[in-house]
Amino acid sequence: MTGFNWRAVWAIYRFEMARTRRTILQSIISPVISTSLYFVVFGSAIGSRIQTVEGVGYGSFIVPGLIMLSLLQQSVSNASFGIYFPKFIGTIYEVLSAPISFIEIVMGYVGAAATKSLMLGLIILATASLIVPITIAHPAIMLAFMVLTAVSFALLGFIIGIWADNFEKLQLVPLLVITPLVFLGGSFYSVSMLPPAWQMVTYFNPVLYLVSGFRWSFFEVSDVSPLLSLVAVAGFLAICLAIIWWIFKTGYRLRS
Amino acid sequence: MNTIVSIQNLSKTYDNGFNALSDVSLDIREGEILALLGPNGAGKTTLISIVCGIASATGGSVSVGGHDIEKEYRQSRSLIGLVPQELHTDSFESVWNTVNFSRGLFGKAPNPGYVEEIIRELTLWDKRDSQIMQLSGGMKRRVMIAKALSHEPRILFLDEPTAGVDVELRKDMWKVVERLRQQGVTIILTTHYIEEAEAIADRIAVINRGKLLLVEDKKNLMEELGxxxxxxxxxxxxxxxxxxxxxxxxxxxxxxxxxxxxxxxxxxxxxxxxxxxxxxxxxxxxxxxxxSSLEDIFVGLVSRDAEKAENQTSDGAAS
Missing domain, CATH: 3.30.70 (Alpha-Beta Plaits)
Structure with missing residues (x-):
């Protein structure tokens, strides 16, 4: 065994996907229901008072934001749980003692977590298209944004899963950081609707760039340039990869 | 016999300052059964963990099959199967899937025939579709062994494999060990049941407080120290x-x-x-x-080492 261990990547990936099948209610159905509830509250209740935002019907306008919300939350939680659970129950010994490089471990866990959240994002998109009219101006770019976001935030989840040494910490970042950033990142509104001071604050929120670029791929309207959005996601991906490289190099929270 | 695992001047100090291993050197011969004896906290599991890649050493080097465990970790780890002391299992997985998962992790192509053979040998065949959480402790231990053997290792580490298991499983396990020995697999075993080491080991190593006290052919040991x-x-x-x-x-x-x-x-x-x-x-x-039994010899060695340490401490305190 000297080359790339594809079989190990596949084994981890399959194992993680099997966990999704076993927990289908928690993994897929529950986020779909909660997203549908967002549509009811924001799309129907509030949407009936706001006709259009930047020329797009409010119900349709919030679709990219809602998909991003689920994509981010699910990528982080799937990946963090995926690596934390073996640590918690001790089965991580097997992964650490196998002939696998850190890239292969990350590909297996992060690949599975990103796949799950992508599936979920596409299911939400399909659900939304049944409720509100949706046009996708640039499907390839939309998909690219989804993949990049899912992978980047699954990497972040992986880092959280390694850092966490109890279940509370595992929930801490998604709950206290990710959710507020998504809600304040223009998921349900355009930044131009905010007072100038808050607009400035919002530009420091990295999620704004994701939502904006993603929304552009649908309606060709955005708060920031789509290229800047792409650069922001790529930069975030690079930072996460660098942290993970350091984790495996030093054995942080993995090897005693 | 060729050396298959070479441990040179291995040291391990944990972040809290605990010195788990001090300058341990040990050559393990291909095809032998080496029993690693020592009281709780002696450093046995730390030693195994370093060789298997679970823990990092703070000094020294280890090579497995001629491959350095750091630089050529793929080659060295692919030779090793590990049955850890604790029962770490994926509760929701089936026996069949978890054993095949282990094989995949080690980069081996699927081989249902071989996996079936192991599962049958460990009398797990009837439970192959059961979730691991439904199995008894003894059955879980069998699953751990099946996982360790799934990738056809040349070296098998058994860390306290018979702790808390019934007589039947012990007998089955020693049958598997005997079969592996005949196939030339090297086995490193830690156990508290010294009579087991006495019965099956070719060589005995005694470790205490992170130091290797002796490594000796069992027969010679019994004759020399007996x-x-x-x-x-x-x-x-x-x-x-x-x-x-x-x-x-x-x-x-x-x-x-x-x-x-x-x-x-x-x-x-x-x-x-x-x-x-x-x-x-x-x-x-x-x-x-x-x-004298091996147990008498072991107890004698460990208590002499403890006395030595006590004397050193009191001398140090006096000076």
């Missing part, structure tokens, strides 16, 4: 050792005299003792010899 006790059962039992026999260091056991002697010595002193018994007017009813 002491024999001669039980002299008298026609008329005595309640004290006669003064005329004081030079022999005899002890009493239920009215019989006990003479301890070294089998490796040039003379055992038995002839002289029997003559002196006769002179003292003591008539012998029966003679019986008893050999």
């Amino acid at each position: 002491k024999k006790a001669l039980y002299i059962h008298l026609v008329k039992p005595v309640d004290a050792v006669p003064d005329s026999l004081s030079k022999y260091g005899l002890s009493l056991s239920n009215g019989s005299l006990v003479y301890t002697y070294d089998t490796a010595g040039s003379g055992t002193g038995i002839t002289g003792l029997l003559n002196d018994l006769n002179k003292a007017g003591l008539k012998v009813r029966d003679l019986e010899t008893r050999q």
Whole structure:
């Protein structure tokens, strides 16, 4: 065994996907229901008072934001749980003692977590298209944004899963950081609707760039340039990869 | 025999300052069964964890099959199967899936026939579709062994494999070990059941407080360190050792005299003792010899090491 261990990547990936099948209610159905509830509250209740935002019907306008919300939350939680659970129950010994490089471990866990959240994002998109009219101006770019976001935030989840040494910490970042950033990142509104001071604050929120670029791929309207959005996601991906490289190099929270 | 695992000057100090291993050097020969004995906290599991890649060493080097465990970790780890001490299992997975998962992790192509063979050998076949959480502790231990064997390792580490398991499983396990030995698999075993080590090991290593106290062929060890006790059962039992026999260091056991002697010595002193018994007017009813067990040897070594450490501490405190 000297080359790339594809079989190990596949084994981890399959194992993680099997966990999704076993927990289908928690993994897929529950986020779909909660997203549908967002549509009811924001799309129907509030949407009936706001006709259009930047020329797009409010119900349709919030679709990219809602998909991003689920994509981010699910990528982080799937990946963090995926690596934390073996640590918690001790089965991580097997992964650490196998002939696998850190890239292969990350590909297996992060690949599975990103796949799950992508599936979920596409299911939400399909659900939304049944409720509100949706046009996708640039499907390839939309998909690219989804993949990049899912992978980047699954990497972040992986880092959280390694850092966490109890279940509370595992929930801490998604709950206290990710959710507020998504809600304040223009998921349900355009930044131009905010007072100038808050607009400035919002530009420091990295999620704004994701939502904006993603929304552009649908309606060709955005708060920031789509290229800047792409650069922001790529930069975030690079930072996460660098942290993970350091984790495996030093054995942080993995090897005693 | 070739060396398959070479451990050189291995040290491990944990972040809290605990020195788990100090300058341990050990060559493990291909195809042998090495029993690693030591009390709790001696460093056995740390040693195994470093060789298997679970823990990092703070000093020294290890090579497995000629491959450095850091630089050529893929080659070295692919040779090793590990059955850890704790029962770490994926509760929701089936037996069949978890064993195949392990095989995949080690980069081996699927081989349902081989996996079936292992599962059958460990009498898990009827439970192959059961979730692991539904199995008993003994069954889970079998699953751990099946996982370790799933990728056909050349070296198998068994860390306390029989702790808390029933007699049936122990017998099954030793059958598997015997089969593996015949196939040339090297086995490193830690156990608290010294009689097991005595029964199956080729060599014995004793570790205490992170230091290797000895590594020796079991047979030689038994001969070199083994002491024999001669039980002299008298026609008329005595309640004290006669003064005329004081030079022999005899002890009493239920009215019989006990003479301890070294089998490796040039003379055992038995002839002289029997003559002196006769002179003292003591008539012998029966003679019986008893050999020291590996356990006696192990306990002796560890307690001498503990005494040494205690003396060093008190000397240090005094100075």
